[in-house]
Amino acid sequence: MTGQSRPAPRPNIGLIPPYVAGRPPTVRPGMTSYKLSSNENPYPPLPGVVEAVQEAVAQMNRYPDMGSAALYAALAETCRVPVEDLSVATGSVALIYQLVQAFCEPGDEVVFAWRSFEAYPIAVTAAAATAVRVPVLPDGRHDLPAMAAAITDRTRVVLVCTPNNPTGPAVSQTELDEFLAAVPPHVLVVVDEAYLEFVRMADPVDGLATYRRHQNVVLTRTFSKAYGLAGFRVGYAVAPAPLAAALRAVSLPFGVSSVAQAAAIASLERREELLERVDALVAERTRVATGLRERGWDVPQAQGNFVWFELGERTADFAAASEELGIMVRPFAGEGARVSIGETEANDRLLRLAEGFVR
Template sequence: MTAPVRLRPEIVALPAYAQGKPASPEAFKLSSNENPAPPHPAILAAIRDLDINRYPDASALVVRERLAARHGVSADEIIVGAGSVAILAQLISAAATVGDEVVHAWRSFEAYPGLITVAGATGVRVPLTPDAQHDLAAMAVAVNDRTRAVIVCTPNNPTGTIVTAQQFADFMSAVPTDLMVILDEAYAEFVCDESAVDGATLVGRYPNLVVLRTFSKAYGLAGLRVGYAIAHPSIVQAARRTAIPLSVTEASQRAVLAALDHEDELLVEVASIAARRDDVRAALLEQGWQVPVSHGNFVWLPTAAATAAAAAAFADAGLIVRALAPDGIRVSIGEAQSVATLVRVAGEVVRTL
């Protein structure tokens, strides 16, 4: 369809971000990496009575102060946004424009290419290693005079693999100190490996590092869209200048505070999901799947050319999964009741691959 106005051709050609498919009431939605547990009663109580005729605090100061105390930084080193992906868009826009490059692994979070294109920059995709991990050495080599940012996703979405603390330290030593390095840790709470990098402990060591976190996954606030980043105050200020004003709602801010008040209870459910994830992977390995060790709330099935057919088989059984052709399928760890069906259908699929 021809537009009635002049539009940027790269935007017209850009595929829109595809959200995980919805599920019918009788099916399990395993396509969006959501926390399947119902909202904590304290969170529901916190957002029940809102003066929705009033604007929220644009800076989310109370939330920033709470997070700053948690991470041992100042409130000026925290930015809160409408999900960590919104902050990522702000960071890319603040750092890169036409003629600039942003390096990231592939396959990784599928929103990265679109966010880079919208900023006017060029994305440089560095293939994962054969065992589905970031090839940090190759990513460092891909950095040049045009590179304005690098995105490292750990645990990587959709493969679930981690970057270790030592691997990340080596990478930071290999890239310029004035290059923005964005460490996307949306699934950090699900990590059980002590060797994994923990970005929140590194901000003071690397002024060029930005650490992204979200409340969508572990804390079950996906529907309220709230995340945050920790970074040098100058980076935070630049990111704020590219933000859509007042995008973090009062409901989101109240929900975060309530979630942090009851964090211990919420993390019990996170541990349960992580244990379920490990059980699912063990069952898949027994069936013959080559499944990477996952540290997110999902597992990765490398279905390659059979991706569409495999996703259809899961859908026929009432499991809505995320098909990422031509590479594979990401399956979120959902309700405990979904596991038996997931394992059964995966066994049927692997025999036909």
């Protein structure tokens, strides 16, 4: 007998920080509002993808293929990797949860940059592991030497978000190689490539080549961003076979729905057309970032589908001013705001806001 009057969750559950999703746009009479708060792809689904989804929906009374065999085959062909080196899940965020669950005992340490993807501390705390946050550099980049120095005997996992959400910069291959050389081989290094397709920089990370050279590297990727399937929740990991097997072992049975599998396969078949849309978004990103700098804003090097405003205590004011213009941004209280690249009109309104906002 414990003397408790009701069931109690593990103590770490009460410490899990909430995930704050991007708010939907506020409806304003006579004005089209835009959601720039969730890093979504603004383009509608491609023809062909919609038809594949509709066909899958007609079979919704049946369970999905738990082995996701057709999706694994399509990913193996696209990435030119063995099926045994893959694991699929409900978005790359689910893979992060699974990685911490599979490789960390309670109290083990997980090192990551901060600010970075806000699901990291949630996943770490949910597993009763210990989060070790290493501040990003003033320009929003990962401080990889400091992250390597933060590794201790208790470290089991290091998360490298490239491009970094929400600040924007990406790690170079040279930086990643130097970092991996400093990481003990028993420490798992997760290269979170959710925004991989948007990177346009010298010496970009070649994730697949990196995973092939290291037995402790996992790549996590998603169909939510470039492929525009955020509503269907499907992501995948590429890793050496023993690591991928561990991920599959802790995955949720039937986690990736039939509809999501069909949409992902159809999207891979139309990858070239989708990447043309990514090129258009990158061109808009360049226009926005250039316009912001011309207006006096020192924004970090954007390599995702968003830009970052370092605002400190003016963050709430910026978010309120954005909402008045019919664009919803993602504020991080006391730090800054992340703004997705969206429709041309939405991006134009952001530039107008940047022109008049008193910093």
